Amino acid sequence: MNVKIKDVAIRAGVSTTTVSRVLNGEKYVKEELKKRVNDAIEELGYAPSHIARSLVRNKTDLIGVIVPDLTSSFYATILSSIEQTATSNGYNLLVCNINEDIDKELKYLNIFKEMRVEGIIIMHEKINEEIRGFINSLQIPVIFSSVKPMDQSFISVIVDDYTAAYDATRYLIELGHERIGFIGGDMRDITSGQNRYVGYCNALRDHGLKIIHERIRFGDYKVKSGYERMGELLRYEQWPTAVFAVSDDMAIGAVNCIIDHGMRVPEDISVMGFDGSQMTELVRPRITSMEQPIHHMGVVTVETLLQLIRGEFEQDEDIILGHRLEVRDSCRQRLM
Template sequence: MQPKIKDVARVAGVSVTTVSRVLNGERYVKDDLKEKVNQAIDQLGYAPSHIARSLVRNKTNLIGVIVPDLTSSFYSTILSSIEEAASTNDYNLLVCNIIEDIDKELKYINVFQEMRVEGIIIMHEKINEEIRALIHKMNIPVIFSSVKPMDQEFASVIIDDYKAAYDATKYLIELGHEEIGFIGGDMRDITSGQNRYSGYRNALSDHSIKIIYENIRFGDYKVKSGYEQMKDILRNKQTPTAVFAVSDDMAVGAMNCIWDHNLRVPEDISIMGFDGSQLTELARPRLTSMEQPIQDMGKVTMAALLKQITNKETSNEDIILEHKLVVRESCIRRDS
């Protein structure tokens, strides 16, 4: 059996209260008593219960994180940044990978409640009424990272996705491209789906460029999806001279498809990505991308959540970070 706190007290020859004070780092415990307690802990191999200590202190130092898909290079990078910021502030993460499963998300949020997390970070926006009601009932700080839900009662750390997609499309237009294809995301998503599609369409419209709907496809942000959507586009009689994909993963999939069809990037088709993930430097040619400040987004998310926890109040004030075009090798000027 695992040794208990009373066993430590017995071996050290002190009270359970004294052991508890030593474990919680309280002052006003004599040095000789601290030494006896620590020696007893080492002798017994005692490990204090995190849950028990949390109940006593009414503080768990736990943050629950809902991630839609950990296989995504974007989400894995932002999660790493969140974990680093959490660790620096002596917090631990409970990470739940829901694979876009709302029922699974509901289960995990109930687990968060049981574990008494002090705050929740959510990285997707498709929350239903049941989940929204549960979050409100829990009455703990919640913040969305990289997405903005329709419910304005929650704060988000985001970029202006509409403007970022507009600027990405505008850059391709400035390179002389007029036949610009589009590989979009899930149109149930306001942030990465609807807003980025609107930015693309309006950039074309504002520059009097015809939208060719045969060259528009929608995927799920993953490499395989980008490959399949690009394959469909290449079946058209009038293929685009450039394609804008709303995730780096889909852009890399599109590049692989172009290569497999004996075409070249960027000589035959220029490719623009979105996110600024590590894939941009790994791909060949290196991928031009509209970059989100992924590392900063994770750190800012954690800082904003900790501010809510410390102040013991929720917030619905969004934090909007700047996007940036990073030009690499996958896009070239189109000759007239």
């Protein structure tokens, strides 16, 4: 039988308003009435509807999350941190994996609207005018995590991708490498695409090294594209002695490709990754990486969004977290 709140009220001999107050934990209900209501709930097996309770409280405790690719080790790691932080603060997540599909994103944003989420986290930056307009029309707090869209009205939690890429390239230069290959991301992405590419180029220029376009390739941040782009770099007679890949997954693909070509990492070619995902420790050789504080980024993203929901976040600037070089086994001094 589909037990409703009015059935509980009849069994307990109280009004439906009193039942609602008990369900919502309001203080000013007599203990005797609470007991009668709770006894009736147990007897009837009543399970309160989350949606119904949300309508009464005008609060859903839901956060919508847009993820571009759940197969990425980076996004899987940061999403775990976001989920843990949200749960510890009494919120639940609606996670939508769009696989870079803008039409799918619009569908999910409409679902967020229907479900009356209290806030939205977006982890990609390729938003078009239609999506931007839709988000603004929702009047729901929105925060971007790990990326910065062109629209400056949104708060982002990010690292300084330009400086991080510059530092990664400089480290390879300091190891004595001059032929440094680059496996970049989608250049439509300002954060992980353009900023990391410019950081690489400027580091070379500032250290008196030429930018050789044959040593530059672009992938999609995944292991397969890292493997394929590395294969292209190895076709040239003067293949690079070091490679900087702008994601750990692509760095792993590059390592696999080098080994499959009968060479060694780092003895023949050093490989640098970017992100600091868990995979860097699981593969062999372990990947040296310019790390984003992935777990902390997830925590800060949720905590900042909750401040926006409560109207407590007063600044209008992005939150920029620090990056750091994590030296492991995939890079070494170039032997002359």
